[in-house]
Amino acid sequence: MDVIVVRDVRKGFPVAGGDTFWALKGVSLTVPEGKLTILRGRSGSGKTTLMNILGALDDPTEGSVIFDGEDITDLGEDEKSLIRRKQIGFVFQSVALIPMMTAQENVEFALRLAGIKENRTERALECLRMVGLANRAGHMPAEMSGGEQQRVAIARAIAHKPKVLFADEPTAELDTNTALTVMKIFRELTEKEGITIVMTTHDTGLMDLADQVYELEDGELVG
Numbered sequence: 001m002d003v004i005v006v007r008d009v010r011k012g013f014p015v016a017g018g019d020t021f022w023a024l025k026g027v028s029l030t031v032p033e034g035k036l037t038i039l040r041g042r043s044g045s046g047k048t049t050l051m052n053i054l055g056a057l058d059d060p061t062e063g064s065v066i067f068d069g070e071d072i073t074d075l076g077e078d079e080k081s082l083i084r085r086k087q088i089g090f091v092f093q094s095v096a097l098i099p100m101m102t103a104q105e106n107v108e109f110a111l112r113l114a115g116i117k118e119n120r121t122e123r124a125l126e127c128l129r130m131v132g133l134a135n136r137a138g139h140m141p142a143e144m145s146g147g148e149q150q151r152v153a154i155a156r157a158i159a160h161k162p163k164v165l166f167a168d169e170p171t172a173e174l175d176t177n178t179a180l181t182v183m184k185i186f187r188e189l190t191e192k193e194g195i196t197i198v199m200t201t202h203d204t205g206l207m208d209l210a211d212q213v214y215e216l217e218d219g220e221l222v223g
Contacts, residue, residue: 003164003196004031004054009063011049011219023049024060025219031164031198035211036190039200046219047200048168054198055088055166056080068163085114089157089195091167095149097141103128103152104137107159114160127155130193131185147178154185158195165189167199171206183209 011024023046031037031054039047052058053065056072064073068087072080084090097106107124116123128134131151141149150170157165167186171179183206189195190211207213215223 001033002030003033003068004198005066006030006050006054007064007066009050009053009060009065011046011053011058012061023219024053026063027216027219027221028063029214029221031196032211033196034190034194036186036197036199036209038207038210038213039198039216040202040204040207040213041200041216042202044218045216047216049219050216051166051168051198051200055090055164056083086160087163089160089162089165091150091153091157091165091170093169093172095141095146095153097149097152097156099141102138102140103133103144103155106141106152107156110156110159116160123159124155127159128152130158130189131155132181145178147174147181150174150178150182151185154182154189158189158193161193162195164196164198167197169200169202171201171203176205179203179206 006027006029009024009027010022012020012022015021027050039050041047053060064071101109104124107127108120111120111123125137128137131154133148133151136144136148171182186197190197214221
């Protein structure tokens with residue numbers, strides 16, 4: 001089953017002189033449920049723009065996005081916000097952990113934002129165990145390495161059991177071994193938790209770890 005279906009999506013931005021810059025030029029693709037999909041491309045290829053549209057953070061200029069059977073293209077901001085809060089998790093290149101909270105508190109805070117009131121502590125510790133950081137639950141972000149911080153960010157993003165996890169260049173600031181550790185976690189999340197993961201990267205060394213890869217160049221799918 002495809003959890004996301006993208007149909008002829010175009011995204012334009014106005015530029016000087018009344019012209020339009022097309023960041024996406026008629027992209028169509030599908031994202032299968034419970035699999036790891038990579039959007040590959042150089043900087044400026046349109047992959048982050050596409051991810052933002054898939055994750056209901058931005059609207060396409062033309063085309064449609066079907067998320068879990070619902071056309072989200074023309075939904076209002078309140079409706080899209082609810083989808084993001086309940087069904088989507090985000091991991092960014094900048095982990096953006098709250099510096100004055102422990103790893104456990106950062107994960108619990110995400111559960112509060114999602115409106116989950118019960119068993120927050122237990123769920124936070126469970127998610128930290130999933131990413132191999134149960135022994136770091138009481139540590140502050142400043143006491144952790146970059147790779148550990150990214151793993152806390154992943155635990156935070158999956159705490160509310162989202163249907164889809166979007167990860168924008170999650171390994172860009174990590175060394176090779178740590179990047180492979182993060183990818184191993186992603187594989188386990190798809191296989192054991194059934195979470196659908198869509199990530200962007202330009203690292204060609206990670207392609208073999210994906211279930212499917214889409215390559216973008218100048219706003220179009222290639223290959």
